[in-house]
Amino acid sequence: MPTESDLSVSALAPGKNDADLAPTPDPAAQPHTRRPRRTPLTWLRGGGLSNLTFALPLLIIFGTFSWWPIMRAIVMAFQHTNLVNPATFVGWENFQFVLTDPLLPTAIKNTLYFALLALLFGYPIPLVAAVLMSEVKKLKGFFSVLAYLPVVVPPVIAVLLWKFFYDGSDTGVFNTMLGWIGLGPYPWLQSQTMAMPSLVLQATWAGAGATVIIYLAALISVPPELYDAADVDGAGVWRKVWHVTMPQLRGILFITLILQIIGTAQVFLEPYLFTSGGPANSTTTILLMIYNYAFGRSVGGDYGAATALSVLLAIFLAIFSAVYFKLTNSWSKS
Amino acid sequence: MKSTRTYVALALATVLTTSLAACSSDSKNEEPAASDTTTTTTDSSPTEESDAPVTIKVVSLTPGSSDEAFAAFDEQVKAFEAKYKNITVESQEYEWLPDKFAADLAGGTLPDVFQVPFTDGRGLIENGQLADIDALFKELPYAGDFNPNVLQAGQGADGKVYAIPYSAYGVGLHYNRTLFKEAGLDPDKPPTTWDEVRADAKAIAEKTGQAGYSMMTQGNTGGWQLTVATYAHGGRIQVDNGDGTYTSTANNDGTKKALEFLKTLRWEDNSMGSNFLYDWGSINQDFAAGKIGMYTSGNDVYTNMVMANNINPDDYGLTVIPLDGADAGVLGGGNLAAVSAKADDAVKAAAMKWIDFYYMGKQIDKDSAVANAKIQAASNQPVGTPALPIFSKELYNESQEWIKDYINVPLAQMTGYTDKIFDLPLINEPTAKTQDSYAELDPVVQAVLTDKNANIDSLLSTADKNIQRLLDR
Numbered sequence: 001m002p003t004e005s006d007l008s009v010s011a012l013a014p015g016k017n018d019a020d021l022a023p024t025p026d027p028a029a030q031p032h033t034r035r036p037r038r039t040p041l042t043w044l045r046g047g048g049l050s051n052l053t054f055a056l057p058l059l060i061i062f063g064t065f066s067w068w069p070i071m072r073a074i075v076m077a078f079q080h081t082n083l084v085n086p087a088t089f090v091g092w093e094n095f096q097f098v099l100t101d102p103l104l105p106t107a108i109k110n111t112l113y114f115a116l117l118a119l120l121f122g123y124p125i126p127l128v129a130a131v132l133m134s135e136v137k138k139l140k141g142f143f144s145v146l147a148y149l150p151v152v153v154p155p156v157i158a159v160l161l162w163k164f165f166y167d168g169s170d171t172g173v174f175n176t177m178l179g180w181i182g183l184g185p186y187p188w189l190q191s192q193t194m195a196m197p198s199l200v201l202q203a204t205w206a207g208a209g210a211t212v213i214i215y216l217a218a219l220i221s222v223p224p225e226l227y228d229a230a231d232v233d234g235a236g237v238w239r240k241v242w243h244v245t246m247p248q249l250r251g252i253l254f255i256t257l258i259l260q261i262i263g264t265a266q267v268f269l270e271p272y273l274f275t276s277g278g279p280a281n282s283t284t285t286i287l288l289m290i291y292n293y294a295f296g297r298s299v300g301g302d303y304g305a306a307t308a309l310s311v312l313l314a315i316f317l318a319i320f321s322a323v324y325f326k327l328t329n330s331w332s333k334s
Numbered sequence: 335m336k337s338t339r340t341y342v343a344l345a346l347a348t349v350l351t352t353s354l355a356a357c358s359s360d361s362k363n364e365e366p367a368a369s370d371t372t373t374t375t376t377d378s379s380p381t382e383e384s385d386a387p388v389t390i391k392v393v394s395l396t397p398g399s400s401d402e403a404f405a406a407f408d409e410q411v412k413a414f415e416a417k418y419k420n421i422t423v424e425s426q427e428y429e430w431l432p433d434k435f436a437a438d439l440a441g442g443t444l445p446d447v448f449q450v451p452f453t454d455g456r457g458l459i460e461n462g463q464l465a466d467i468d469a470l471f472k473e474l475p476y477a478g479d480f481n482p483n484v485l486q487a488g489q490g491a492d493g494k495v496y497a498i499p500y501s502a503y504g505v506g507l508h509y510n511r512t513l514f515k516e517a518g519l520d521p522d523k524p525p526t527t528w529d530e531v532r533a534d535a536k537a538i539a540e541k542t543g544q545a546g547y548s549m550m551t552q553g554n555t556g557g558w559q560l561t562v563a564t565y566a567h568g569g570r571i572q573v574d575n576g577d578g579t580y581t582s583t584a585n586n587d588g589t590k591k592a593l594e595f596l597k598t599l600r601w602e603d604n605s606m607g608s609n610f611l612y613d614w615g616s617i618n619q620d621f622a623a624g625k626i627g628m629y630t631s632g633n634d635v636y637t638n639m640v641m642a643n644n645i646n647p648d649d650y651g652l653t654v655i656p657l658d659g660a661d662a663g664v665l666g667g668g669n670l671a672a673v674s675a676k677a678d679d680a681v682k683a684a685a686m687k688w689i690d691f692y693y694m695g696k697q698i699d700k701d702s703a704v705a706n707a708k709i710q711a712a713s714n715q716p717v718g719t720p721a722l723p724i725f726s727k728e729l730y731n732e733s734q735e736w737i738k739d740y741i742n743v744p745l746a747q748m749t750g751y752t753d754k755i756f757d758l759p760l761i762n763e764p765t766a767k768t769q770d771s772y773a774e775l776d777p778v779v780q781a782v783l784t785d786k787n788a789n790i791d792s793l794l795s796t797a798d799k800n801i802q803r804l805l806d807r
Contacts, residue, residue: 083440085462097807102800168608190610192784276552278611280781280788294436296773301436 077307094308103281103289111285113196114203115264122204122211123260127253129208130215131241144213151209159273162202163189166274189275192282199270199283207263211256215249222248254328261324262317286313387420390684391445392692393428399641402713409709414691421684429615430454439463439674446677447685452487453558453768455497455670459490465673468494470686476698479725483760488670500693502668502722504760505562506633506751507531511651513627517541524653524750528566528595531628531656535605538627545607546627547599548620549779553613556779557772558763561665562630563592565761568659571771572764572801580766582801584775585794588659593782593790601786610783619643630655632667633720633751636743640716647743652720653750654758663759666722697724700736707740716743720752727756770804 077094081087098104133143150158165173166188175185188198222245230240246253268287271277277284277292286309294306394407411423430451438444450458458464471477472495480499488497511521517537525531535546550559561571569588573581600606607625618635620626622643633652639645655664671693673685695702710717718741723730734741745752764771774797781788 082436082461082463102796102803170608185608187608187784190608190784192781275611276613278552278777278780279784280777292773295434301440 073307074311076303077311078304080304082301083303090304094304095312098293098305098309098312101289103284106281107284107286107289110196110281110283111265111267114200114267114285115261117197117200118203118264119257119260121200122208123257125204126208126211127215127246127249129212130219131237131245133212134216134219135237144216147212148209150206153206155206155269156273158206159202159270162205163274166198190279192279195275195279195283199274202274203264203267203270211260214252214256218249218252219245258321258324262321265313265317385420386680387422388680388684389422389424390447390681390688391424391426392447392685392688393445393449394425395427396429396638396642397427399427403641403715406709406713406715409713410692410706413705414688417691418684418687421687423688439676442676444674444676446674446681447688448672448674450497450670450672452499452668452670453763453772455487455672456765457769458672459488459496463675464496465675465677465682466494466496467498467673467682467686468496470682471495471498474686474690474694476694476725479729481723481725483762484668484722484724487668487762488672497670497672498689498693499668499724500671500689500697501634502666502724503632503634504664504666504722504755504758505559505630505655506664506755507628507630507653507655508621508635509534509628509651509653510621510624510626510649511747512624512646512649513538513542513544514651517627521651521747524651525628525656526653527656528658532595532599532603532605535599535627536603539603539605539607542627544625544627545609546603546605548606548609548612548617548626548629549596549783550612550614550617550629550631551776551779551783552611554769554772554776555613555617556777557775559630560589560592560775560779561763561772562655563595564588565663565665566655566657567591568661570661570764571775572766574765580764580805582771582798582805584771584778584797584801585791588661589794590790591658593778593794596779596782597788597790600783606783610780621645622649624649633722633755636719636748637716640714640743650744650747651750652748652752654754657758663761664755666760666762668722668724696737697729697733703733703736704740707737711740711742714742717741718743718745720745720748720755722755722760767801767804771801774800774804 076087078089078091079087080090080093129147133140133147136143153161167173167175168185168187168190169175170179170185172185172188174188179185187194189195226244226248227240230244235243266287267285268291271283271285271288272291275283277288290306290309290313293302293309295301395403407425411425415421415423426445428445428448430449435444435450435454450464455464481502484499484502485495488495488499490496507524509521509524514521514524514534517534518541519534519537525534531547538544538546550556564571564586565588567588569583569586569591571582571584571586571589573583575581596606609620612620614631615638617626617629617631618638621629622639622645636645636650636652639650640647657663671689673682673689677685691702696706697703707717717737718734721730778793778797781793782790
């Protein structure tokens with residue numbers, strides 16, 4: 001059984017230790033044995049049918065609700081269709097239309113702005129909260145519940161609640177509370193500059209809890225000897241965090257970072273419910289543009305343009321993820 | 335052991351597959367709400383239509399309407415089913431939302447009979463999403479009496495009728511009489527020029543702290559109301575070139591004056607309150623709650639205020655929009671009753687009977703009008719909200735006479751509108767890509783209201799370019 005130190009060192013650098021534990025046999029040194037011929041019969045006897053039936057529900061459900069719609073969307077991106085009349089193929093016209101849309105640069109800028117703000121606020125806060133919570137021995141369970149509570153609230157309810165709090169008049173909830181400490185009434189969602197940060201604030205509040213729980217669990221895996229060693233060297237709490245905790249959590253941090261980026265690139269709920277992309281397109285994101293193409297404006301529904309932009313976004317995120325993993329692969333191994 | 339596992343797996347897979355297949359079966363298989371058994375017939379010949387049982391799905395009221403409103407509607411359904419014993423009516427709540435409509439139609443969950451505003455009617459007809467009811471329409475005894483200007487909203491380019499207009503309205507200026515009184519203004523003397531609107535808005539904002547004047551800005555309503563204000567200042571946002579092409583003229587003097595007006599009220603007088611993200615529903619809500627002094631919208635919103643927003647009738651006042659300039663006019667609109675393109679002949683015929691009974695009956699036939707008014711009044715629903723005539727002005731006045739005893743809306747508070755509207759020029763909405771144009775103008779209105787340094791000229795030029803791109807597509 002692997003020792004604790006094996007686990008802690010290799011847990012976040014997969015693949016490195018496997019070679020040490022179980023050396024693969026040298027193929028050239030193997031005696032030439034006859035491998036059994038693989039026929040449908042051997043597959044059946046080897047339990048192939050039961051494998052298939054176990055996989056069948058997964059295949060059917062994913063096929064119907066995930067893969068088939070994705071295929072359909074890719075096909076629709078090359079069509080002019082409103083889902084009622086027969087569709088006609090129009091080649092690259094949808095992509096051309098989407099890429100020359102004057103609103104696209106604004107939407108990209110807003111999406112990047114949202115992602116950046118969410119990264120600035122939403123990425124460190126769960127880590128800080130998790131570290132603080134792991135220091136508190138007694139009430140950790142209680143704080144975990146508090147941290148996770150916003151995640152449990154249904155997103156639409158949370159947004160509508162915050163929309164009410166963000167009321168721009170003097171009697172709005174936040175303005176009243178800020179008034180107690182002398183800060184002036186703010187327009188929140190009514191201002192082109194404050195609208196996006198307001199959205200990010202709510203999104204962070206809603207999503208931080210889940211990441212806190214993940215970090216809390218990961219923190220447990222950090223061996224206490226490292227902290228003791230840091231104590232001996234005279235490190236305070238925050239130096240310990242910077243020099244011990246974060247390097248140990250490197251793998252988790254990389255994963256949550258890419259997940260956060262992919263998630264925020266597809267933000268739709270907050271802009272749609274809070275401001276419908278306003279005021280003056282300052283919170284219009286790419287997903288909101290896609291939604292408006294399909295459902296927002298002309299009743300015909302430009303599903304071709306909507307799917308074209310979706311395909312472009314998916315391709316971009318896929319390339320970004322591939323590049324990201326390539327780059328961070330070398331970092332996390334050391 | 336392996337075989338038991340296999341059997342369990344097979345059983346699970348079968349159950350899942352069959353349940354998926356059941357889920358995907360069409361809504362046509364769902365059981366009707368009524369107790370009598372009915373089936374949707376697909377191939378009965380026309381002569382047997384009237385006897386074969388048929389079920390139609392119709393729209394009832396906007397979600398959020400009060401229980402009494404729904405009760406009143408159910409009464410009407412009962413009366414209809416009593417008259418046509420073979421037709422069963424299923425109803426569902428409905429509010430015109432373009433995004434939901436497209437999904438409903440594609441998914442087959444759109445009711446057979448539904449309501450569409452004039453603006454969207456033409457788009458739907460072009461897309462072939464409405465059933466051709468021309469032949470059935472011509473069988474109606476009053477088919478020839480329609481005001482042609484109103485009927486054209488439901489006609490396709492081929493002149494055939496695809497939807498029937500059942501209500502027409504002009505846009506009016508709604509004002510809160512109570513806020514007027516609190517601000518020291520006379521509620522019986524609403525403003526008649528834009529300067530007076532500005533002065534009154536300022537008084538309301540200063541003396542009551544509520545928004546003196548508000549404007550819709552979201553969900554294409556910003557562009558809609560900006561077009562209203564454009565017309566009121568003598569401008570037009572679109573020109574029909576006559577050869578099938580259109581030119582966007584959003585950057586015109588009328589629109590510029592309208593935006594300057596908003597800019598002045600917002601940044602100089604600060605009389606527009608602190609909420610600038612309103613759509614049709616939310617502005618009605620805030621008005622009914624007493625937070626808005628004045629705003630423009632269709633003259634029929636009083637119905638929504640009563641049904642869904644609990645307005646105090648004493649608060650409500652209606653007058654005409656001030657007109658300024660030679661080409662100024664009032665934007666007219668209305669609602670169409672349409673039949674889904676997916677309806678078969680039997681359903682179409684039944685649908686026309688429902689349209690005739692529910693939508694048109696109370697405007698044509700004295701007994702239906704009185705019966706409907708009685709039911710509505712008994713459930714405290716608004717009776718007599720002003721409208722524009724679908725047929726002729728004489729018939730409209732006559733129909734108001736019929737239901738005189740049941741009118742429970744404060745018509746005396748709406749004389750500013752009802753006295754003058756028939757003398758003012760009514761202008762139809764722009765014909766091409768109307769919703770798209772409105773959507774492009776939404777951000778213009780929002781920008782003027784949220785950015786002190788918004789450059790109106792450049793905003794309108796950009797909007798023109800964007801709209802033209804869509805018109806040319």
